[in-house]
Amino acid sequence: MLKKLFAAVALSFSVSAFAVPFGSQSVLVVEDDTGKILLEKNADRVAPIASLTKLMTAMVVLDAKQDMDELIEIDRSDVDTVKHSSSRVPVGSLISRRDVLQLALMSSDNRAAAALARTYPGGLEGFKAAVRRKIAALGMTHTVIEEPTGLNPHNRSTAGDLVKMANASAKYPTITDITTQSKELINIDGREVEYRNTNRLVGAKGWDIGLSKTGYIQEAGRCLIMNIKAGGKNATMVLLNAGASSARILDALNIRRFITGEEAPVVARASNRAPRFKASSSRARIKATASGPRIKASAGGKSKVKAVKPRAKAKVVPKRRKK
Template identity: 25%
Template sequence: MFKRLFACLLLLVGANVAQANKPLIPAPPQLAASAYILVDAHTGQVLVEHDADKQIPPASLTKMMTSYIVSEELEKGVIKEQDMVNISEKAWRKGGSKMFVKVGDKVPVIDLLRGVIVQSGNDASIALAEYVSGSEEVFAEVMNQQAERMGMQDTNFVNATGWPADGHLTTARDLSTLARALINDHPSHYALYSEKYFRFNGINQPNRNRLLWRDPAVDGIKTGHTEEAGYCLVASAVKRGMRLISVVVGTDSDEKRAAETQKLLAYGFRYFQTHKVYGSDDVLQTERVWGGKADSVGIAVSRDVFVTIPRGGEENIKADLIIDGELKAPLAKGQQVGKVVVNLDGETVADVPAVVAEDVEEAGFFKRVWDSIKRFVMSFFK
């Protein structure tokens, strides 16, 4: 009876210690916006969300996809930054925000890209769409194909500008997915989103993202506004090695979209952190190899492993390496042989392939026979 009571007391103490070590996280702020989401850019972990899957008109946030596709074409070498783009009458006539190009002008691709990103120019967006795909309509098809490839399941684009149109819809979650792709896939062009001004034809226009002036951690991304969409802002910021992406849509003013975004980012940076569990070069342990020139091989992970955790919660992380049976030569560097499962407070937060860290060639005949004999003998002692 005493032993049983003592064991129960130990369990109770252990549970209380675990609770005491668990970081305290208050409820997230409630924003004056129709929908919003906060995401860790490294891991994709959602920290805060409200109506993130509600379809909304994206307004000029659409131009994030326009610029992404242009960056893709530039990276592939299909087009070049100094290619001269002829400005059509359709591009020139388009209303709304403008870069102020003229019909018949020939403008470098890179200038038009800045016109899209910094000045939110509808004229620049159409000009690039026509240059890349021949027409804005065909370009919209490419936008939708790219959205599907990214997993933006609730998005449909009708044009390259965000001009109001039936069926031109997205969600806060899908916009966060697009923002991650912008940052991770095209870092050199993503730098354009932090530029505060762009001068063209003698007209110097400021970036409409107020947070570029207010918060040095913010380096993008894009504003949007129409009567139906309200005032919207997709923002990204970096502090202490953590990059957050926020999407705030449907606020009632330019000032409000900035202020509400600041609340969301401040909450994320205050209470969470991006923690690197393993690097792709880390050897986690060595495993026996049968029939190989080498008797053992290092086991690593296929990529850097990041997790999003409450700030100060590193001690609550537990990682398990699971090997899929015995290893037999030959083995190729990078070959998957199992997985690493990372848990936080008992919940799986990462599941990545475990791979061999180097090649292991097959041994000669006599070594293979000898290993077979050893395996056979050892099987009786398992």
């Protein structure tokens, strides 16, 4: 009896020692080499995934082995009429499929993602069918993706399913190369235009990132998929529905601190703006921004994430005429 009581107390102590305050509503961190779950919070909760969708779009496009040098004309039908998001890609521009893919992944451009689906073999319906097949092949049983951008909140999944998508995406060198570039010049109608990665941690000193994709719509909150190397481990993290960019970055920082065995989580004031970070020799430091509620674990443990035990020549694509 005393042994059982001692074991229960010891287990309780170890779990509370690893409790991390997270702003994201769903969190899953998995060690890539072993499949061991390092951190988990609401990993089975189905939620909108916003532009994380574009990793699936990229895989399906690359699977089709289309000519990446073929020029795609950005059509008026590619313009976002759902969320009215902005784009620096003008309608009528002729851009290589390779660069359109880069725009969709690195700078998360919605017109680019829509153009990739529109010019897929069989058009948008062919694209949707290919996505359904890919979802089934990856065993993403809680995932529905209805369109290529993530603007539709009906694109939904779980953190558990999205780790599967991340692991699959990491096997495409084109995707890992594009998503880990901090910036790139894209030729648009003969003019070089600079685009930047939507993940501010890409290229930051102290971060070794192998895959990255951010996402945001109001229904999904701030989302992130990222593969990192830290503390001698390769790990994939999925963060869904953080309330602000600052919370999303703080969550990523706390995950890296946990993996490397650093003592305490970073706690800073939340803000609707992303925090500024200064690179140091060992890690990035957060500067608190505007005032707001502190991100911290509640007494009931709802905002805590606990460490858990391991479980087992160029061609032009013509516009499609509406019938």
